[in-house]
Amino acid sequence: MELVPLHADFGAEIKGLDLIDAVCDAQAFARVRAAFDEYSLLLWRRQDVTDDIQATFSRAFGALERTKVGSSGHGTFYSRMNNMGPDGNVVPPNDRALLIAKANQLWHTDSSFKALPAVASVLSARVIPSNGGDTEFVSTRAAWSRLDQETRDSLIDKVAIHSYATSRDQIDPGMMSAAERAALPPVRKPMTWLNPVNERRALYLASHAGAIEGMEPSAAQELLARLMEQATRPEHRYSHSWQQGDVLMWDNRATMHRGRPWRGGEARSIVRITISASEQDGLAQAMLGFSEELATA
Ligand code: OGA
Ligand code: MN
Numbered sequence: 153m154e155l156v157p158l159h160a161d162f163g164a165e166i167k168g169l170d171l172i173d174a175v176c177d178a179q180a181f182a183r184v185r186a187a188f189d190e191y192s193l194l195l196w197r198r199q200d201v202t203d204d205i206q207a208t209f210s211r212a213f214g215a216l217e218r219t220k221v222g223s224s225g226h227g228t229f230y231s232r233m234n235n236m237g238p239d240g241n242v243v244p245p246n247d248r249a250l251l252i253a254k255a256n257q258l259w260h261t262d263s264s265f266k267a268l269p270a271v272a273s274v275l276s277a278r279v280i281p282s283n284g285g286d287t288e289f290v291s292t293r294a295a296w297s298r299l300d301q302e303t304r305d306s307l308i309d310k311v312a313i314h315s316y317a318t319s320r321d322q323i324d325p326g327m328m329s330a331a332e333r334a335a336l337p338p339v340r341k342p343m344t345w346l347n348p349v350n351e352r353r354a355l356y357l358a359s360h361a362g363a364i365e366g367m368e369p370s371a372a373q374e375l376l377a378r379l380m381e382q383a384t385r386p387e388h389r390y391s392h393s394w395q396q397g398d399v400l401m402w403d404n405r406a407t408m409h410r411g412r413p414w415r416g417g418e419a420r421s422i423v424r425i426t427i428s429a430s431e432q433d434g435l436a437q438a439m440l441g442f443s444e445e446l447a448t449a
Contacts, residue, residue, distance in 0.1 A: 159390040162291035163193035175212035234421035258359035271429040279421035284414035293354040295383035318362035
């Protein structure tokens, strides 16, 4: 297995070890797991990608998340994001699928809005448009290390309020149904996440975060916007231009990502498997952030 770095801050392409062989013995798995903890973003090219291979690979890293209310294939392990209708044709411009794609173009980390957050996501592109549709990433571990000591000290005990509605309402306040809102109440999440394997700390941030406990709303929003801007500057980004057979795996504790637009009318289809965080991933009790008061507020 060979690792070829993708960006000065993070990311590596894995060569010489295919996805289907990566978890079949303890030694191969340990190597991939170590690369994941070290690089935060892993890329495989030219893979045979099927739902089965993607799920079997992912399961070795932890329990698989089931998709939430309102997503296509709700209750399965497969988050299918595409702009095709049941007939296989590209949906019209006013379709909900395009709102979903647009919302994915806000910087985020997957499932920070869930009571049980995700440690990792494994994404394959099944249909790739001829132009655009890249996925961009930044390292929030690097973002943390670039903050001055005073800011780091002030963030270490802070808790942000994450809600799926916070990001979706920015795109279209009518996007989420009452059932979706009820199923996804706001959650409390610490603003940093320590990886216990290497003791590296990262900023834990997403466009799902809209408030900070103990701070005035306007001051909190200013701070969140400033941290987001600093973390996502163009020079800090790795932009992934998809090729057939590509698979990406990222660490939701230590990265943020966003989709990019593509030419209207062209099909794009991606399939994601998401792995829930556990204690061995540094999941602390404080991260199981369900709050009754928030839910009913
Ligand atoms: C995701 C995601 C963005 C995209 O798969 O979690 O946010 O469209 N994807 O590339
Ligand atoms: Mn995502």
